[in-house]
Amino acid sequence: MSARRVLVVDDDPAVVQMLTSILRKEGYDVVTALDALQGVMRAHRDKPDVILLDIMMPAGGGFSVLERLKTSIHTSMIPVIVLTGSVEAGIEDKARVLGVQGFFHKPCDIGALLDCIRQAVGEGPPGS
């Protein structure tokens, strides 16, 4: 079975690099995008198994990415986990309405995040 592919969409390269590093160690195939537009393109092109999505981003923002993914037949089935540094009120409700798999405030607990990803791609705990 080929490695599960995770698309990380975040405008902060440091965050993208950190997540890529960790996820690769966990055995995931990681593709990245640094803005919303790239995120959508990557989602269509690379067909990730799960998408980690930041909300406050240039070129559209996380919600526009989320809406496009959910309205496209190619990407609507891909689980999305939101990882945001925003403290804006109501943001979690809004994301959940759009059908996200998980929601984390930065700085998040990496373990919890990984658990959520594993759950989203239909895997058991690591090592299983």
Add this chain to the structure above:
Amino acid sequence: MKQYTWTVASLPSPLRLFLTVLVIVFLAEAAVMFLLPVLLPGVEGLAGAIADASILTVLSAPFLWWFIVRPLCSTAMAEQARAVTIVAHSSDGIITINEQGLVESFNQAAECLFGYREEEVLGKPLNFLMPERYRDAHRRGLERVRSTGESHLIGKTIELYGLRKDGSEFPLELSLAAWKTAKGAFYTGIIRDITERKQVERALEARVRQWETVVGLCQRALAGADPSTLMDEAVALVAQRRTFTQDDVQFLQVVSNVLLAAIQRRRAEEALRESEERFASFMSHLPGLAWMKDAEGRYVYINESYEKTFHMKLSDLCGKTDDEVWPPAIAAQYQENDRQVMRSRAALQTIETALHDDGLHYWLVCKFPILDENGTPAMVGGAAVDITDQKRMEETLQALYLASLAIQEPLALRARLGRLLQVARDVLHMDRLNILLADSAGQWLEMVASTEAGEPLETLRVPIGPEGGGLAQAYRTQQPIVWDGQGPVPEALRLKPPYDQVKAIRSQAFIILPLVVHGRVIGVLATDRRTSRRPFEPALLGLLQLFATQAALAIEHARLYEQVTRHAEELEQRVEERTRALQEAQAQLVQSAKLAALGTLAAGVAHELNQPLTVIRGYAQALMADDRLDLETKADLDRIQAQTTRMARIINHLRDFSRQSHGTFEPLALNQVIEDSFTLLSQQLQARNIEVVKALDPGLPMIPGDRFQLEQVFINLITNARDAMQPQGGGRLTVTTRVAGGFVEAAVADTGPGIPEAIRDLIFDPFFTTKEVGQGTGLGLSISYGIITQHGGEIRVENRPEGGAVFVVRLPITKHAAGVERQESRSGA
């Protein structure tokens, strides 16, 4: 006839004759005595005497002839001739008869009168000259004269009829004279034909009778006899004559003129009488006074009303002036007005005063000049009506009006009502006036004002029921009650014991009026008068009602005014409260705005910090999973991770502060929250030797809230308390909780220096801190303020009297119960 007439002629005076004879005899005798001795010396005795007498006679004879006889003879002859001439030429008939009644003389005029010649009648009896009817009387008269020598006819003039020779009679006037001679007595009658005179006399008499008739007719005409009857009489009078003479025509003309005048006069008189009757009737029924005075101001007429009003009779007043009737001041007033009317010749309307039995009255007077035919004012007429009542009514109304104006002033109404009642009492001539108002429950009528001084008003009240008598009845029925004191007061109107002892309303004659405002009765106006006084005037009730209406309105106004004043005060108070609340709200708003601005900033900062923190934490966690690392390194990584957790908490604080917290409300036990806060800090407090006293009310109800946020608040407060007490070290920190109204109240008190008054308003501001740089962010209290406000509670700080500050947090018990449910359901989704 000539021989007789001589004797009656006038002679030389007998004395003169006598003296003449004596002189002649004396002189002749003297001559004889002188001559005798010469001529016949010695002759004595008889011869001498004869000689002497002869000589004397011879000597005196010529003198006697010359001086005596000759004058006497000539006088007698002249007299006789004169008498004969007079008789002959007299126009009156002169007849002389003798004692036998035979005619002695019959002059020419008599011949003409009787138609007889003198020759035919001389020596004949007089009978044939008189009509048969006089002859007896004539005979008797003659006999009586002959026997007694007296006749009542002598020296008189009588009228009788004579009989002419042709047998006709004629009227004559006879003057009879008697004279006597030696031959006896003679009677001479002087006869005058008075036929013409008689005719004239008769005509005159007829005229006189006519005029008398005319006068009689006039008098009867004037007296009101029927003119046509009078005319008939006049014609009948004339018709008695066989023929109408010129006189008759004239007479009838005069009569008709007179009657015409009489008729006109009578008509005029009737018209005048009718007019006068009308005038008199009019005047006597005139309710007002009417009078007339002449130009000198003397009364000439007054009507009956005048007589009755001033108890004077027209007859008494007539001809008197005002000065004589009225007191000087009043008379002067009348006369001045009269003079003005006379001067101006125009009517004058004015008001005069007059003295009546019961004092001064006012009269509305119209005075006018009555002009004579020359246009000169001859009299002053006057008419007047008594306007005293109107005048008094006016004055009364005026006084009441002023009183009612005064009671329109709402301020101090009750204090003033008493005085106003006194005004009303005086102008209405009542003894007492009282105002009683119903209490709010409608059970009692309470006295609020009275004209009686010294009554303890507050205690005077009567029940609205049978015991309240007329007062209660007037109130209940809303009808005025008038009892004029005739007889005992009816039982229904009588106050029952013990209220009959209320002096101010105990009376025999009274009027009780309900005080009604807008159809609602609020009390009664009670007024009374001692029975000895005059009865109530008809207008009194109306005036009282007027006053009652005004008083009721005024009382109502006063009540409304009080209400309005009270409302205004309440309103003012509420506005004050609201203003204060608003100011507080505004202060809060300002605070909130500051916090909101900071929140926006914090939100941005939090996001930006979260990014690198995420990276740091991510790497640290990832490294810790690396089995190749030694324990020392793993411990370092653990510290890194702990610090990122701390940083994350700071950032979360900032996030909470921005009130974009995702904190959830749940039912909380505040005591537990406080205990949790202490678990984080108790180590530090112990280290600083701070005594902690907890006085927590175990019966606190649960409150809705965010556990972590509230914990944060108390951590802040405890930390602040700790820091406040730090310089001295030690100290005591007291935390108390209790229920206060709908709130749970927690107080955190320290024994530090307290909060300077100057910074009390600043203490909840963001970034305001009294701590040294690096020691505090200045956000703690600000965040606490935001959290508590978000919970619908409040936080305040006070300085304790015993020193130190106390922060008091109040949180509502039930206010956010619905919010709790919502939060729970959402978090469960």
